[in-house]
Every structure is written in structure tokens, then in C-alpha cells.
Amino acid sequence: MLFNSFIFIFIYLPVIVVVFFWLGRRNHTWAAGWLALASLFFYGYWDYRYIPLLLASIGFNYCAGLRIAQALKPVRKYWLVFSVTFNLLLLVYFKYANFFLDAINILNGADFQTLDIVLPIGISFYTFTQIAFLVDTYEGKVNEYRFVHYLLFVTYFPHLIAGPVLHHKEMMPQFADERIYRPSPTNFAVGFTIFCIGLAKKVLIADNLAPYASPLFENTGSPSLLLAWGGVLAYTFQLYFDFSAYSDMAIGLSRLFGVKLPLNFNSPYKAANISEFWRRWHMTLSRFLRDYLYFPLGGSRSGSFNRYRNLMSVMLLGGMWHGAGWNFIIWGGLHGLFLVIHHTWVAISKRLNFPSESVAWKLIATIMTFVAVCFAWVFFRSPDLATSWEIVRGMTGGFGVALPEAIGNRIGTLASTLQNFGVSFYLGGGSRFIETWGWIIFAAGIAFFLPNTQELIHRFEPALDFKASSEITNGHLTRWLTWSPSPRWAFFLGLLTLLSLLSLNRPNEFLYFQF
Incomplete structure (x- = not known):
């Protein structure tokens, strides 16, 4: 079931919310159990x-x-190793078995038949979530073991399919908080606002960028410079708005129940270096890799060489987490290399007293970071290495520079000047070329110059008309704040939601579902 589908928005979600709060007034355990069962149904619908x-x-x-x-300390470690190994083997079987068989066939000339395995959706997310739970249990950080809350913690439908990667300490105490079992007008208002913004990002921007990105990766054909960059940038922003949309919708849906998910996406293309990019992109996965891989490997405690080795190791494993293929390994390796270069540059610039805090340098650094990320996305998206190298060659001018003839006919004598500089013109494709770059400019304007969802809510919230209200619940006086947005904001959000709903004829899956 997709967040961006009529059956979810108009049937599943209203039923789940109404029954949850109806049960919550009677028995909190029943309400938590209902939400867990509803989450299992959501998963099973796939x-x-x-x-x-x-x-x-x-x-x-x-x-x-x-x-x-419960075990004594020496035995606890064996249980931890055994249980983490079990989780990893399960993940390896479903996600990497065929990749390893293909690698053996290529390297040794063997003829092993690939297995008929369908990757269970969300297995990477719920496996990592539970590994974190086991490690934290070993370190004595877990205080709540009610099974119904653990079941809900893992299956909770807003995060189950594509994240965020949750920590038990963030979620299980919230499920034990009696306040989430009472409906709150503020939570409804904030939750629906964030959900609707995410829905608009998905169906009005990400899905409209997809037709301009897919042809390049599905039928490369020696692309010229502008065609290669057009397809890559279309995918770069498609993935940005697709993942941002899912993150917003997950947070918004969870807020309806009074449960707050951790932020998972924070305008990563505004990052001025690759370290900042990873603090803004898939933030909970970055946190997991840092806390449960980078730090246990030694982090930066044992000198520069070990630090760089650990960074590269973590990013290679992060690449493999995203998918079983050489393209993902190269993508992770590139980001590992980018991180090594960044930390090396930081060390050198400190010795040289380089003015890295200047506005001009930050602008240059942001552009450089964005271009590096775009090149890496080529390997992330391409179906195979041959396609990746073909696109990279096109992006670096290996197949020349070409423009549609229709554009050449409209620029007069400038066309002959461009030809003198090696620009060629080809028949057809003029309108598509303009549409592609039009969408890219539109998406870039939003990504780079407008506030993101959390900034928008934060900036808008102080100007809201908050009205104190009260209610007698089970003999107790309960107060809350009712969110009354301005008429202008309500109209804009309503129009945005209406346009989004009118675009839901054929809902498309979120890109991160495949990981």
C-alpha cells in the first residue's frame, strides 16, 4: 500500500486513526496492539x-x-554476537545471495544457478532497527520490554517500508505515554500539513521529473554533454523530492497519533561539504552507520590513516546496504573517497589558515559538493557499470555538445558561432529538451532557495493563532493548544492538496522502497 494512493488516504488511514483513538480511551494496550496489527496489514498488502x-x-x-x-556479562556477548549474526545472515540471503553467486561465476568461471528470491520490502530497515535494539540492550540502554510496544516499534507503518531507521529509546517511551492515546487538534493540524506537503513533493514534482530522467538510464546511446547532464540532474532532483516526500509523509502520519519520528532529511543539496551532506541526507541511516560501525571500528581515535580506512569501510558497507551490485559498491566507495578528500582538505586548510568561512568559498564548496554527489548518483541509478561509464563520459564532454535544431533555428547567427566552438545540432527533441531543463530549474529553485518543510513549519508556527482549549477526560481537566492557521495558509495548503489528489490516477512507488 502506498501513502500516495486513494485507498490509503481515504480508507486505510481514517479507519486506523478512528479505531486507535476509540480504543485509546478504553485501553492503551489494545490501542497499541491495534496499531501494530494495522501496520502488519499495511505491510502484508504488498x-x-x-x-x-x-x-x-x-x-x-x-x-x-x-x-x-538477563544473562551474565560473559554470556551476554555470545548472545549478542549470535543474534546480530543471525540478522545479518538473513539480510545477506535475501539481498546478496545472487550477487555473491554471480561474482563467484565471474571470478572462478563457475556455473552456479541464481536463486529465485524476491527481496522482502523494508527488510534492510527493520533488520537495522533491530540490530540497534540488540546492541543497545547489551550496553544496558533499554528499559522497556513490553512485547506489544516492541512489536509496534518494529512494524510501525509510517517507517516500516523506507525508514527512518529508529532507535527504541526514541519510540518505545512514546508508546508508553498516555498522551498519545488522546486525539489532539494540534497534532492533527501539524500532521496533515506535513503529510500534504510531502504528498505534493511526490506527485507534483518527483513523479513529473521521472520521465526526463529514466530515458537516459534505460537507453543511454552516447549522450552529448547537455543530454547527459539533463538526465542526471532530473534524476538528482527526482530522488531528492521523492525521498524528501516520503520522509515528510512519514513524520506527518506519525504526528497524527501524537508520535514524533526523528528528522531524516534536511536539505542535503545545500551542504557545503560531503560530511555535511551525510548529516542531512538519510540522517538516521548516517547515525546508525556512525554509532554502530564507524565508532566500533575506532572512528578517528587512532590517527588519520585509520580514520580514513574506517570512513571508506563504512561507506562501502553503506553502499552495499542500498543494493547488491557493483554499482552500489562504487557509489559507496566514491562517497568514502569524497569524505577522505574532505577531511584531508580540512587538515591542510587549517595549517594554511585558508579562509574557508568566507561566503564566496562556501558557495564554491556547495557547488563542488553538489557536482560530486551528481556524479555518484550516476552509479546509484544505472542498471549496470557499462551504462554508468557511458553517462559519465557524456557528462565530461566525451560525446560532444549538441542542441536541438529547433533551438538553433531560433538563435540566429549565434548558432553558427556555437558551431565554431564545436556545438552540433540534431533534429527533433526541442520541446523535450526545454521541458527537461525547465523542470530542472524549477526543482533546483525549490531545493536551493526555498525553506524545507521543517523550516517552513518552524517559521510559520509562531505566527499561528493558538487558542487555549480544555476538555474533561476521565474526570481530569486536560488543556491543549488548537492550531488555527491563517486563511491564506489554509487556502494554499488546500489548493496544493487538491492538485496532488487530482494527480493520483496512477500512484508511483517511492524510490527507496527498493532498498
Whole structure:
């Protein structure tokens, strides 16, 4: 089931919300259990055959967590190693078995048949979530073990399919808080606002960029400079708005229940260096890789060489987490290399007293970071290495520079001047060329110059008309704040939502579903 579908918005979500709060007035455990069951239904709507796998994973890790918590210290470590290994083997089988078989066939000339395996959706997210739970249990950071809350923590539908990667300490205490079981006008207003903004990003921007990105990667054909960059930039912004949309919609949906998810996306293309990019892109995955891989490997504690080795190792593993293929390994390796270069430059610039804080340098650094990320996205998106190298060659001018003849006919004598500089003209494609770059400029303007969702809400919130209200609930006086947005804001959000709903004829999956 997709967040951007009629059945989710008009049937599933209203039923889940109404029943949750109806049960919440009677029994909090029943309400939490209902939300967990509804989340399992949400997952099973994609393919019910993988519900037993999800439940088995949850049951195993919950029991393993109890064993780790209750065992003596020497035994606890064995339980931790065993349970983490089990999770990783499960992930390796479903996600990487065929990749390893293909690699063996290529390297050794073997003839192993690939396995008929369908990747269970969301397995990377719920596996990493539970590994973090096991490690934190071993370190004595887990204080709440109610099974219904653990079941809800793992299956919670706003995050189950494509993140964020959650920590138990962020979620399970919220499920134990009685306030989430009472409906709040503020939570509804904020939640629906964020959800509708995310919906608009998905259906009005990301999905409209897709037709201008896909042809380049599906039928490369020696692209010239502008065609290669047009397709790559279209994908760069498609992925940006697609993932930003999912992150917003997940946060908005969760807020309806009074539950706050961690921020997972914060205008990463505004980053002035690659380290900042990873603090803004898929923030919870970056946090997981830092806390459970980079720091255990030693982090930056043992000198520059070990620091760079650890950075490269973590990014290579991060690339493999995204997908089983050489393209993803190269993508992760490129980001590892970018991080090494960045930290080396920071060390050198400090010795040289380089004015890295100047406005001009920050602008140059932001452009350089964005271009580096774009080149890496080529490997992330391409179906194979041959396609990747073909596109990279086009982006670097290896196939020349060409413009549609229709554009050449409209620029008069400038066309002959451009030809003197090696620019050629080809028949057809004029309107598509203009549409592609029009969408790119539009998307870039939003990504680089407008506030993101959390900035928009934060800036707008102080100007809201907050009215104190009260209600008698179970004999207790409860007060809350009612969010009453201005008429102008309400009209804009309503228009945006209407346009989004009118564009839901054929809802498209979110790109991160495949990871």
C-alpha cells in the first residue's frame, strides 16, 4: 500500500486513526496492539507471504534481547554476537545471495544457478532497527520490554517500508505515554500539513521529473554533454523530492497519533561539504552507520590513516546496504573517497589558515559538493557499470555538445558561432529538451532557495493563532493548544492538496522502497 494512493488516504488511514483513538480511551494496550496489527496489514498488502518472515524476525530479536538483558556479562556477548549474526545472515540471503553467486561465476568461471528470491520490502530497515535494539540492550540502554510496544516499534507503518531507521529509546517511551492515546487538534493540524506537503513533493514534482530522467538510464546511446547532464540532474532532483516526500509523509502520519519520528532529511543539496551532506541526507541511516560501525571500528581515535580506512569501510558497507551490485559498491566507495578528500582538505586548510568561512568559498564548496554527489548518483541509478561509464563520459564532454535544431533555428547567427566552438545540432527533441531543463530549474529553485518543510513549519508556527482549549477526560481537566492557521495558509495548503489528489490516477512507488 502506498501513502500516495486513494485507498490509503481515504480508507486505510481514517479507519486506523478512528479505531486507535476509540480504543485509546478504553485501553492503551489494545490501542497499541491495534496499531501494530494495522501496520502488519499495511505491510502484508504488498505481499502477505512475507508477514511470517517479519514476525519471525521480530520474535527472534525480542527473545534475544531478553536473553541479552538477563544473562551474565560473559554470556551476554555470545548472545549478542549470535543474534546480530543471525540478522545479518538473513539480510545477506535475501539481498546478496545472487550477487555473491554471480561474482563467484565471474571470478572462478563457475556455473552456479541464481536463486529465485524476491527481496522482502523494508527488510534492510527493520533488520537495522533491530540490530540497534540488540546492541543497545547489551550496553544496558533499554528499559522497556513490553512485547506489544516492541512489536509496534518494529512494524510501525509510517517507517516500516523506507525508514527512518529508529532507535527504541526514541519510540518505545512514546508508546508508553498516555498522551498519545488522546486525539489532539494540534497534532492533527501539524500532521496533515506535513503529510500534504510531502504528498505534493511526490506527485507534483518527483513523479513529473521521472520521465526526463529514466530515458537516459534505460537507453543511454552516447549522450552529448547537455543530454547527459539533463538526465542526471532530473534524476538528482527526482530522488531528492521523492525521498524528501516520503520522509515528510512519514513524520506527518506519525504526528497524527501524537508520535514524533526523528528528522531524516534536511536539505542535503545545500551542504557545503560531503560530511555535511551525510548529516542531512538519510540522517538516521548516517547515525546508525556512525554509532554502530564507524565508532566500533575506532572512528578517528587512532590517527588519520585509520580514520580514513574506517570512513571508506563504512561507506562501502553503506553502499552495499542500498543494493547488491557493483554499482552500489562504487557509489559507496566514491562517497568514502569524497569524505577522505574532505577531511584531508580540512587538515591542510587549517595549517594554511585558508579562509574557508568566507561566503564566496562556501558557495564554491556547495557547488563542488553538489557536482560530486551528481556524479555518484550516476552509479546509484544505472542498471549496470557499462551504462554508468557511458553517462559519465557524456557528462565530461566525451560525446560532444549538441542542441536541438529547433533551438538553433531560433538563435540566429549565434548558432553558427556555437558551431565554431564545436556545438552540433540534431533534429527533433526541442520541446523535450526545454521541458527537461525547465523542470530542472524549477526543482533546483525549490531545493536551493526555498525553506524545507521543517523550516517552513518552524517559521510559520509562531505566527499561528493558538487558542487555549480544555476538555474533561476521565474526570481530569486536560488543556491543549488548537492550531488555527491563517486563511491564506489554509487556502494554499488546500489548493496544493487538491492538485496532488487530482494527480493520483496512477500512484508511483517511492524510490527507496527498493532498498
